[in-house]
Structure formats: C-alpha cells, structure tokens
Amino acid sequence: MDVEKRDIEEEEEMMMKMVADFLRKEVRDWDNEDKMKAKFKALSGQRCDWEPLYLFWRDLIIKVARHLHIFILRPRHIKHLWFRRGGLSPLCLDRVLVEMYNAGDLLPVAHLLDPPTEGWRLPQILRKAAHVMGLSSSTPLDGLTEECYILAPLLKEKSLEVVKFFSENHWTPSCIITMKKFQEICGGSKEASAILNYLSECRKAKYLVINKNDRIEGVKVCLDPGVVSSITSIDYNVLHLIWTVEKLEQQLDLIDQRYEKSKKSALASLKGRNKSAALRYAKELKLTSQSRDKCTNLLDRVEEVLRVIADAESSNKVSEAIQISTQALKDNQTSIEEVTLCLQDLDENIDSLKQFDKVLGSNLALAEIGDEDLEDEFTKLELEIESQPSQNPIKVGIDDSTGVAEVSAATNSLSNALSNLNLKEGAALESVTEYSVKTTSKNPVSKEANLEPA
Numbered sequence: 001m002d003v004e005k006r007d008i009e010e011e012e013e014m015m016m017k018m019v020a021d022f023l024r025k026e027v028r029d030w031d032n033e034d035k036m037k038a039k040f041k042a043l044s045g046q047r048c049d050w051e052p053l054y055l056f057w058r059d060l061i062i063k064v065a066r067h068l069h070i071f072i073l074r075p076r077h078i079k080h081l082w083f084r085r086g087g088l089s090p091l092c093l094d095r096v097l098v099e100m101y102n103a104g105d106l107l108p109v110a111h112l113l114d115p116p117t118e119g120w121r122l123p124q125i126l127r128k129a130a131h132v133m134g135l136s137s138s139t140p141l142d143g144l145t146e147e148c149y150i151l152a153p154l155l156k157e158k159s160l161e162v163v164k165f166f167s168e169n170h171w172t173p174s175c176i177i178t179m180k181k182f183q184e185i186c187g188g189s190k191e192a193s194a195i196l197n198y199l200s201e202c203r204k205a206k207y208l209v210i211n212k213n214d215r216i217e218g219v220k221v222c223l224d225p226g227v228v229s230s231i232t233s234i235d236y237n238v239l240h241l242i243w244t245v246e247k248l249e250q251q252l253d254l255i256d257q258r259y260e261k262s263k264k265s266a267l268a269s270l271k272g273r274n275k276s277a278a279l280r281y282a283k284e285l286k287l288t289s290q291s292r293d294k295c296t297n298l299l300d301r302v303e304e305v306l307r308v309i310a311d312a313e314s315s316n317k318v319s320e321a322i323q324i325s326t327q328a329l330k331d332n333q334t335s336i337e338e339v340t341l342c343l344q345d346l347d348e349n350i351d352s353l354k355q356f357d358k359v360l361g362s363n364l365a366l367a368e369i370g371d372e373d374l375e376d377e378f379t380k381l382e383l384e385i386e387s388q389p390s391q392n393p394i395k396v397g398i399d400d401s402t403g404v405a406e407v408s409a410a411t412n413s414l415s416n417a418l419s420n421l422n423l424k425e426g427a428a429l430e431s432v433t434e435y436s437v438k439t440t441s442k443n444p445v446s447k448e449a450n451l452e453p454a
Contacts, residue, residue, distance in 0.1 A: 012081060019082045022067045042091040057096045062153055071154035072190055075144055097144055107150040150194050159198045167223045176238050179217035203227040208239050216243045241306055248299040259288045
C-alpha cells in the first residue's frame with residue numbers, strides 16, 4: 001500500500017511540473033501575481049459579468065488536457081494540482097467545472113456502458129440542449145461527485161486519431177481488431193470504452209463478442225466516409241482468427257524466452273562440467289525448438305487465411321466498381337471505344353503539359369523580362385526595318401494585294417522568330433534582331449508600303 005501511495009505521489013508531482021512548465025509558455029502573465037490576481041477570483045454577478053473569466057479557464061483546462069494527452073479528468077487534480085500558485089488555487093474552478101458539466105463539455109464516466117449500447121449519450125445531449133436554451137436548473141457546486149469525467153472536445157479528437165491510425169494501417173473499407181489491441185491503441189480500458197461508445201454513437205464502429213470457450217471481444221471500425229456495415233458471420237470468423245494470431249504470437253514470445261533460458265542453463269552446465277544437466281537442457285532446447293516450429297507453421301496458416309479473406313473482400317469491391325461503371329456507360333450510351341479514345345487524348349494532353357512545364361522550367365530568365373524591355377526591342381526592330389533601302393517599291397492597284405501578302409509574310413516570320421525566343425542573359429534579343437533583318441532583306445518592303453494599308 002505504501003509503495004502504491006508513493007507511486008501516486010510521484011506521478012502527481014511529475015504532472016504538476018509538466019503543467020507548470022506549460023502554463024508559463026501558454027499564459028503570458030502566469031508568474032505576474034498582480035495581473036493573475038483577478039483571474040483567481042470567484043465567479044460572481046450576472047453571467048455577462050463572469051463569462052469571459054469562465055471562458056478563459058475552460059479553454060485553459062482543455063489546452064492543459066490536450067498537452068497531457070488525456071481526455072479523462074479528475075476534478076481533484078484540476079482544483080488542487082494544475083493551477084496552484086503559491087499554495088493557492090483559483091476560487092472559480094468549482095463553478096467553472098459545473099458550467100462545463102451543464103454545457104456538455106464534461107461527461108460522467110459512469111455513463112460508459114460495457115458493451116456499449118446506442119443512446120448512452122442521450123442524457124448528455126438533452127442536458128446540453130436545455131443549457132443552451134436556458135431551461136436547465138443550475139447544478140450545485142458539490143454536484144460533481146464522481147471521481148472522473150470525460151472532456152467531450154478531446155474525446156472527439158482522440159476518436160478521430162484512432163480511426164486515422166487504423167486507416168493508415170489497413171487498406172480495406174473496414175477493419176476488425178480485438179478489444180485488447182483496441183485498448184492498447186486508445187491508451188487504456190477506460191479510454192477505449194469512451195472512444196468505442198463515441199464511435200458507436202457516430203455509427204463508425206460496432207462491438208463484437210464471441211461467447212465460446214473463451215470470451216472474445218472485438219471492434220469493427222469503418223474506415224470509409226460512410227457508416228459501419230452490419231455485423232456478419234464472416235466478421236465473427238475474422239475476429240476469431242485475429243484473436244488466434246495474437247495468442248500464437250504470445251506463445252511464440254514465451255517459447256523464445258524459454259529457449260534462451262534453457263540455452264544459458266546448458267552453457268552454464270557445460271562450463272561447470274555437469275554433463276547430465278547439460279544433456280537435460282539440450283533435450284529441452286530440442287523440444288522447445290520443435291514447439292516453436294509447430295507454432296510458427298500454425299501462425300503462417302492462419303495469417304494466410306486472413307490474407308485470402310482480405311483479397312476476397314478487395315476483389316468484391318473491385319467487382320462492384322466494375323458493375324457500377326458498366327451500368328453508367330450503358331445509361332449514358334457510351335461505348336468502350338469512346339472511353340479509350342478519351343483516355344488516349346487525356347494522356348497526350350498530359351504529356352504536352354509536362355513538356356510545356358519542362359520548357360518553362362528551363363527558361364527562368366523569361367520571367368525576369370518586363371513589358372518595357374520588349375517594347376524597346378520592337379522599336380529597335382522597326383527602326384532597322386525602316387533604314388533598309390527600298391529596292392522594289394510597291395505599285396498601286398493590282399500589285400497592292402501582292403504587297404499586303406509580303407507584309408503579312410514578313411509579319412508572320414517576325415512573330416515566329418519572337419515565339420522561338422530563348423531569352424538567356426540578353427543574347428536572345430540580339431538573335432531576334434539578326435533574324436528579322438535577314439527576313440526583311442529577303443522580302444523588301446518600303447516604308448510607304450507599311451503606311452499605305454493603314
């Protein structure tokens with residue numbers, strides 16, 4: 001008893017230190033006695049007067065619980081350990097906890113049913129609704145008589161974390177695990193009961209039990225956005241197989257420990273020249289090794305059966321998806337050839353986009369050139385074109401169409417040259433100038449021809 005009491009005291013001291021360090025970081029003026037004095041006063045007056053102080057302590061309680069990774073709270077710890085400063089605790093904590101209880105933020109652990117049944121949270125929902133509508137009578141300050149309470153906001157967060165954990169470790173729409181494994185993931189039996197009840201109320205999990213030679217309990221958790229499916233005979237068989245796997249794994253651990261112990265004893269007997277003892281331990285080693293081989297073979301067979309069941313479930317989902325797709329094609333009067341052509345076009349477009357992104361990535365200098373630089377280069381090009389001597393003036397009349405065609409050709413050449421720019425360290429603009437001059441010399445256009453179409 002003294003050892004247990006000492007362990008509890010050490011645990012509470014460690015908790016106090018963790019909370020104190022967190023409060024110094026979270027609350028700016030926590031060590032300022034003058035500023036925190038008003039925070040430690042009792043709630044009095046009208047609700048509009050004390051509600052800001054209530055919200056401060058409610059949010060701080062939730063933050064501390066989240067920091068400690070717990071959602072089952074003891075009012076005694078909150079009132080006498082968490083927020084104690086200079087031997088004093090806030091006078092308003094009793095009222096804060098009562099208000100949290102009335103608002104539905106604190107749930108009594110006694111409402112956790114085993115096995116969980118639907119409607120267990122109905123009293124909490126009704127009480128919270130009545131509190132919001134102002135119809136509930138205030139709970140007396142000594143009304144929180146239970147040892148532990150559940151912090152509802154963190155219960156929801158923890159439940160989502162558990163579902164996410166299963167989703168990351170299973171690729172099927174749902175998974176079945178034993179209650180022992182579920183408790184390990186949730187952090188304890190009370191935590192597992194609270195999370196299971198919450199998930200059951202949200203229709204994301206169902207409780208399974210097999211009453212045979214050994215009572216086998218398990219949980220079926222839905223990993224899809226929808227609700228958990230109904231329990232089938234296959235689910236019970238899978239639960240029994242998973243329970244068998246865990247038992248065999250435990251047996252293998254015991255066999256390995258026994259093997260190591262016998263091996264050490266055999267070596268010690270050999271060193272002590274005790275031949276008979278060494279032979280006895282050698283026989284134990286052989287028997288232990290044979291037992292391990294049998295256990296391993298059985299474990300492999302059971303795991304193979306589980307894999308076959310999982311593959312069959314996946315194949316069933318694929319088959320359902322194919323049937324839905326086929327029906328959708330029929331409803332929309334779409335043939336397989338049309339779908340194939342659409343997919344080919346999509347692949348080609350994706351390849352083109354990848355090439356375009358690659359070109360953009362290799363020409364980062366293009367992003368550094370502004371509109372003013374391009375306008376200056378256009379001005380230079382126009383001056384160079386105008387400076388060229390007019391060798392073949394364009395005739396008016398029938399030859400006008402020919403001149404316009406030549407001007408259009410020159411413009412197209414210039415546009416192509418500009419579209420093929422490789423702007424890198426200023427050399428690109430010079431290459432465009434040279435290209436445009438050569439194009440103009442091949443298709444001479446007079447200044448008058450440039451002005452006349454306008």
